[in-house]
Structure formats: C-alpha cells, structure tokens
Amino acid sequence: MRVGKNHAVSVSGSILLLVAALAVVGPWISPHDYVTTDFDRLMLPPSADGAHLFGTDDLGRDLFVRTMLGIRVTLLVAVVASLVSLVIGVAYGAIAGFVGGRIDAAMMRFVDTLYALPFIFFVILLMVAFERNFLLIFVAIGAVNWLDMARIVRGQTLSLREREFVEAARLTGVSTGRIILRHIAPNLMGIVIVYVTLTIPQAILVESFLSFLGLGVQEPQTSLGALVDTGVNQMEGAAWALLIPAGLLAAILMCFNFLGDGLRDVFDARQVE
DSSP states (O other), X not given: OOGGGOHHHHHHHHHHHHHHHHHHHHHHHSSOOSSOOOTTSTTOOSOSGGGOTTOBOTTOOBHHHHHHHHHHHHHHHHHHHHHHHHHHHHHHHHHHHHHOHHHHHHHHHHHHHHHHSOHHHHHHHHHHHSOOOHHHHHHHHHHHHXXXXXXXXXXXXXXXXXXXXXXXXXXXXXXXXHHIIIIIHHHHHHHHHHHHHHHHHHHHHHHHHHHHTTOSSOTTSOOHHHHHHHHHHTTXXXXXXXXXXXXXXXXXXXXXXXXXXXXXHHHHHHHXX
16 A cells, blocks of 8 residues: 555645645745734734734734744644654664663663653653753653653564574674664664654644643744643633634644554555555
8 A cells, every 4th residue: 555545644744734834934925923012903803904814812913923933833843852752762672672681671671660750740840940941842852752662663673683684684793783773773664654653743742731831932932832821811802812723733633643543554554565
C-alpha cells in the first residue's frame, strides 16, 4: 500500500500543510501585527471590515495574526520537542536493546522508574525554577516524551540484532557503535517516523497545557494554548476568541492522529508484503 493511496494520510497531510502555509503567509498579507493595540477596536467580532478576519481581543490586537503566530509557535514547539525525544529515545533504546544483558535490564529499570514520576509536575517545577524561556519548553516537553520512544526502539532492536546482516557485521569485526548507526538505526526509521507523528500531538497537548497555566510562551508571543487561556476569560463577551483557537487546536491534533494512524497502516501493510 502506497502512502498516496491512503486517504487518511493524504487528507490529514494536506490539511496540515495548508494550515502551516497559512500560518507562515497569513501575517505577511495582513495589514496588522500581533503586538499593536487599538483601544477603539476592543473585542470586535470577526469581520472583513478593518481586515480583522478573526476579530480582536480585549486589547484591540488582531486575532487573525495572533492566531497564525500561535500556530507557528505551537507547531515549532511540538516538532522540536518531538525531535529531542526522537534523538534521546532512539539512542537510548537502540543501545539498551543491542547490548542486552544486565546493561539492558539496568537501563530499562531506569526508564520504569522515570515512568513512575509525575513528569508534568516536574516540568512545572523546571519552568518555575529556571524561568519560562522558550528553549526550556523544548527540553522539558522532549524529556517527557522520550520514554515511550525508548521502549519501542528497544523492542525493535531486540529483534533486529538477531538478523543475519547484524551477525555478519559482528563476525567481520564491526564495532558496536557502527553496527547501531549503519545497520540498526536505518531499519528503525519506518516505525520511528510513524511514532513521531503520534508523539507530536502529545507534545502539542503538553505545550498547550503549560501555556494554559501561564507557564508556557509569554507575552507578547503566543501559542494556541495561550490563546485558549485568554479566550476562556473572554468567553461570555467574545466567544470567537475561544472557539477559533480551540477549533484550530482540535483540528491540528486530529490531523496528526489520523496521519499517524494512516502511516502505521501503510507500514504494517509493507511489513506483510
């Protein structure tokens, strides 16, 4: 089964590309920016009049531009955090699965111990102790998501290390590091790509939760989670301030989930073939 023939992958991928392109281009074509306040236009409803397509917030700032910026920030945090978890999880899981024995047991017991910790509270403590900077958000969210990746990669590595090409590399004297990099890692790419598309929604939810608590992206920057938090406070007088970012956040999460499920079906079909 090809990726192009899977409707879930095609439709979800197209929607995500369209949203990402709009987030990049939208602020350029708008006559407004995301910081300028206009106290003569407080909490205007969505209208083409004045080019406020999504209306304005309680400070008179254009919600279309701020929403597009929020999509940028949310996607950037999610993708970078997922890449952090990818690097850590693949390296950790591949080493544990390939080496095996007591080292594998000790490494996985460490993972089990980390699983027992309330990581979201740990992230909140990090954000409070080291200030709420942009870089720390990447590291904090990536630190939450790498545990699942490590377990999946470790399980795949346990089966791959018994394959003939790995045994041949061992017999020819290839080092453990080179075997992992040249033989194990390339054969993990399929399942890893699928799982990354499923961890991105988790990262988006964590970032949105932190922003909703006021611990994520700080003003004047914004994210979809921060916009939802602001919209909740304005819900009675300006429902669009909540419904628009919340609707976009839900749509992005659904698209990534459908994309991940579709890629998993494609990967499973290729495994059967």
